[in-house]
Amino acid sequence: MSETPHTENKLVSNLQRDLFEAEYVADQSLSSTLLLMTKLQRPLLVEGDAGVGKTEIAKALSKSFDCPLIRLQCYEGLDVNSAVYEWNYQHQLLSIKIQEARDLPTSEKHIFSEEFLLKRPLLEAISLPRSPVLLIDEIDRADEAFEAFLLEVLSDFQISIPELGTITASSIPHVILTSNGTRELSDALRRRCLYYYVDYPDFDKELRIVRKRLPDINRQLSSQIVECIQSFRKLDLRKKPGIGETLDWAAALIQLNVENLSSDPELIMDTLVCVLKTRDDRNLVTKDVLEQLVMKAG
Amino acid sequence: MHLVNHKDTRHEELGNTLVSRILEFVRFVRENDFQIGVREELDALTVAKHCNITDQKRLHWGLRSLLCSNSEEWKRFDNLFKIYWLQPVKRTSHIQGSIPGGKLPFDAATENSVDNQEIKEINSTQQDEQGDDPVGQGGTRSGASQHESQLKTDFRFLTDTQQMQRMEEMVERLARRMRRRLLRRYRNLQRGQRIDLRRTIRNSLSHGGIPLELVFKRRLRRLPKLVLLLDVSRSMSFYSYLFLRFARGIVGAFKDADAFIFHTHLVQVTDALHERNINIVTKRLAVLSAGWAGGTRIGECLQSFNQHYAKRILNSQSIVMIFSDGLDTGTPELFSEQLALIKRRAKKIVWLNPLLGRDGYEPTAQCMQAALPMLDLFASAHNVESLLALEPQLAKL
CATH class of the missing domain: 3.40.50.410 (von Willebrand factor, type A domain)
Known part of the structure; x- marks a missing residue:
């Protein structure tokens, strides 16, 4: 790398700015890591609690790189057929019948050509002319066998299809994996990836997010909301509110024309459905608790 | 060691002292129970180059992404980084000395830097302290034997809270892994599938009698x-x-x-x-x-x-x-x-x-x-x- 320190730093702040324009408020450390990821061409494993914006990273990245986002949602029982490729059997059959009807010879090569290949996310991601962002969401939900297969794809960026041969990547995708930690990932996969841990945002960052996403919100309300949410996270809740919940709540309050959280406690209690998602949590945050929190938020 | 060759050809821009400092850091982190292999040492140098070594923050973030592989390591990393890079040299050497086994700089003899001088000194003081203790010499070996003794310690002898905490985490991870291994055993048993002809023929009706979808008989896989x-x-x-x-x-x-x-x-x-x-x-x-x-x-x-x-x-x-x-x-x-x-x-x-x-x-x-x-x-x-x-x-x- 012959870039001077100056241009390097500029790249980081440029990326940070692009992400911000794509409505994602990124720390400098995250932008720096993302830049490193694109340079080293290694996948990035992002971990953190639910609702801290892991998936959003990939979306924002694809927007700021102006490239397609390919998403593979993992689930238990996800197999190669739905992740990599599948032959279009109906189409093949039809083609055979047509050839027969016209008394033309059918060749196997034709039946197993790219024409009949259905590309699933992984294959699609490596066969695009320009690097896309490949988001492999909730990898911990897929089973171990798939994880092993994925590891192979991510290290060689090639996929072999018995009937067609090996397909090598025309461009290396920017891979982002997310995990919620429901299952222990294998060390091999962890070592293959760069790692980033996303924590809940602090007050300033969350305020910036709210104001970026909901530009019409009034200043006092927004800081009250964020202050409250921050205190909610400190309570002993079963499910801590994520950034999504903050935004939902703020949007709901705007819809109801609330200007100040202390104005109508009953109404605010009702809007908490946006934030507290289990019965225990609802019971824990009583009107008194809420009023106290609002008072503290000023 | 092969590392030295790589270093000479691929990372000369970084300068010898810096290269050895970074490698040493990677080892320091590994001594602190991070899961890091030889490959990460090379990658660390690449990261250092990309991250522009003079920018401490970016080097920090880059190495953190590379060397950490779970949230627990993520939380510990900042402190390790601070200890290694941001303390005055004297303190650093003290910490190096206190690491069990006193992992010694790869190929100290061929290099001629201030750091090595320092390290040699530490090495000699260590040997004085340890006398002929054979465990104190090879870094990896001492690490392994320490690990081994950890495995064999009766739980009731754990007194130190930190040790206890680490043991708890280890035991919990072990339990989680058990599922993976058991599952593998069960999968292997499952080889030798047979085609379920009856259901295959039934399914073929919708394709004009051509058995497109083969249905397999499966042995039920059940974890205990x-x-x-x-x-x-x-x-x-x-x-x-x-x-x-x-x-x-x-x-x-x-x-x-x-x-x-x-x-x-x-x-x-x-x-x-x-x-x-x-x-x-x-x-x-x-x-x-x-x-x-x-x-x-x-x-x-x-x-x-x-x-x-x-x-x-x-x-x-x-x-x-x-x-x-x-x-x-x-x-x-x-x-x-x-x-x-x-x-x-x-x-x-x-x-x-x-x-x-x-x-x-x-x-x-x-x-x-x-x-x-x-x-x-x-x-x-x-x-x-x-x-x-x-x-x-x-x-x-």
């Missing part, structure tokens, strides 16, 4: 359903907390596993263990078991298990694991009667007794005597090694 009964009486106090962490790992990894604790009563703790935050788990368990006093009554606890839970929880796939020292104040008759009931419902019963790991222990307690003929596996569980040994045994059952 684990039911854990943990004795939390005072005589087990050295072990019960670690076993709870083990149980937490199991409950987290096996979807249908269940865990109970017993002392004078029996309480189901599966839900409490599912809680993510370990502090909350501890709190909830403390609430659940508040006010228990008196001797262990295993028989009665098993009875309450049979009355309230067994019908719903146990099936022919269940493996019941009892963690207890078998020191009981109840009657052995009730106990053996209830154990026999469990035996009838469940597939296997495993008894893990931490006392079995001690020299000269004989299972002479009345309760143990009564249980022995009904057990499918009787093993010790007093250290990590014995827990590890459990997994192949479980697969065999």
